[in-house]
Amino acid sequence: MSPVTASCARCGADIVFRIDDAVVVVCEHCNTVNARTDRGFEDLGKVADLVDTPSPLALWVEGRFLGVGFMIVGRSQFRHPAGGLWDEWYLKLDDGTWGWLAEAQGRFYVTFPLAEPGRVPPLSEMVPGKRVRAGGGELVVADVGEAEQAAAEGDIPYRLVPGRRFMFADLEAPDTFVTVDYGDDPPSVYLGREVTLDDLGIDASALRPREKRVVPASAMTCPTCGGALELRAPDRAERVACPYCDALLDVNQGQLVFLEALRGPRVRPQIPLGTTGSLDGEELTVIGFMQRSVTFDRKYFWEEYLLYAPKVGFRWLTCSDGHWSYVMPLRAGDVEATSYVTAGSTATYDGKQYRAFQDAKGTVEYVSGEFYWKVEAGEEAAMCDYVRPPEMLSWERSGGEINYSLGTYKTEKQVEAAFGVDVRHAQAGTVAPNQPYPHSRIYRVWAALAGVLFLTMLLVTCTRDDRSVFEKSWVLPPQTSQDQPTVVFTDAFVLKARQNVEIQVEAPVSNSWAYVTGDLFAEATGVDQQFDVPVEYYAGFEDGEHWSEGSQRTRRYLSALPGGRYTMRMAVERQRWNAPLSVTVRVKQGVFRLRYLWLALLILSILPLLVGWHNFSFEKRRWADSDYPPALFGNWESDD
Helix, strand or coil: CCCCCECCCCCCEEEECCCCCEEECCCCCEEEEEECCCCCEEEEEECCCCCCCCCCCCCCCEECCCCCEEEEEEEEEEEEECCCEEEEEEEEEEECCCEEEEEEEEEEEEECCCCCCCCCCCHHCCCCCCEEEECCCEEEEEEEEEEEEEEEEEEEECCCCCEEEEEEEEEECCCEEEEEECCCCCCCCEEEEECCCCCCCCHHCCCCCCCCCCCCHHHHCCCCCCCCCCCCCCCCCCEEEECCCCCCCCCCCCCCEEEECCCCCCCCCCCCCCCCCEEEEEEEEEEEEEEEECCCCCCEEEEEEEEEEEEEEEEEEEEEEEEEEEEEEEEHHHEECCCCCCCCCEECCCCEEEECCCEEEEEEEEEEEEECCCCCCCCEEEEEEECCEEEEEEEEECEEEEEEEEEEEEHHHHHHHHCCCCCCCCCCCCCCCCCCCCCCCHHHHHHHHHHHHHHHHHHHHCCCCCCEEEEEEECCCCCCCCCCCEEECCCEECCCCCCCCCCCCCECCCCCCEEEEEEEEEEECEEEEEEEEEEEEEEEEEECCEEEEEEEEEEEEECCCCCCCEEEEEEECCCCCCCCCCEEEEEECCCCHHHHHHHHHHHHHHHHHHHHCCCHHHHHHHHHCCCCCCHHHHHCCCCC
């Protein structure tokens, strides 16, 4: 770097081009933009004074990005069409290149100009929420608008014209950020990504300590009613609604300017402005309150509370029908969703899929407190909600900007505990779009118990005393008559106490049957346990296909009998009585019966089944108000 000293083209004061290839430098004395030309220095006009913003950055701060050192050598401020300013810092890298560092709403984006950007979509294709190809990849359009060059300082790498207005488009994808400047011909494309101050390798001691904006005492009173106002986010506020007279005020560099008187009935917030609470470990202050509405058959209202903390920025807490959600903003590039919705549409964020619930046009009905954009009563925005309880993924499109957010359901008790206030309870019977089913824990308990049951079954199967106590085969002669069954007696065998008994009869019947009735007789106690075992098997062909029913082996189970020696008497009847029949009889003990497992599982499932029916009713009420209910609930009407 070889500093070049010259005289300001307007006031004659010394100006210094510290960077060899800087195009313009702003005079520190009169704010004139001096451009270097072949014939000397050109006066491009004067820029406004810089607005004191909450940026921690400053000129001449050094850092390192992706292993390359840099120095901040210039800065511009641009006015956004939605109100407010953003800073753009210019980095001179050690490798001789330039980088752009944009700062807005506490976020930082490093970009570099693309020398060969390829095809640049025309401005007409830049629709918020639409996915387009730019900068070598597919991105979602996050913001389209007109920017105005407002102020600047230091060395600037391009021909800066004070008051210049140009159209721009911001696009995002995971780990990618692209800005297209349509003020140039052809449009300029800048490619980069969102970064943190840690990513920039800036020494914390080099950052500017930030203090709250000093506002004159006269500016802390409402210009219409004189009521005392306390700005809780003075560095970020763009609009303030007076809670005393409902005057809507514009914040202009610390001064409150009356815009209009809000119409309609005053709405009292459930959580007063200025209340501080803790949600998800974050200390936040309520700085703004808004009532909004959508219109279907009639108007439906809900409330939104703007929360602020310097470390985390802005969050929202919403309330509809007594149901609360804690809402955080998302980057457009991290969400996959279409800018239009149809039945079955889904959106994806963080690997999770959300189902389309409702789309509508929301209207601002009433505001009170501070807001970080130029909010107005009657302001409208297209909205769409996707649900995956307890979360709701939403986008809102207003003007040329689309904003994504993720809301997490909060119970009344959680909100009351967080802010120390009593809140309105949910209306009986209503179910919020992202309200989780309150008894879903039953399913996890059932799954755990069912797992224990199956493990128990496995243990019993592996350790059971499944033993054979008797087995014998006979060849029975033909019966003397159809009504005279063949009777056989077995030898004595021993049964153990407290073990079930399985009697198995096997006979090679085919398209016929055999029927065994018998008695188990205890020699010592005289206990007589009767049983019967039918054996039947039929098979054949019909329409060229084989069929069969029954079995040549049948089991009967008896409850445990007293231990001791038993004999068995059996009477065998068969369909083909005048032919011999081979019969095998087996007696086993300690046999595991699968039916007891299913019976236990059925008993265990009674409560989950009842809960499941209640869950179905819960989901039916949830989707009754949806524009895109699942087919299972689409033809049902609400219970309410």
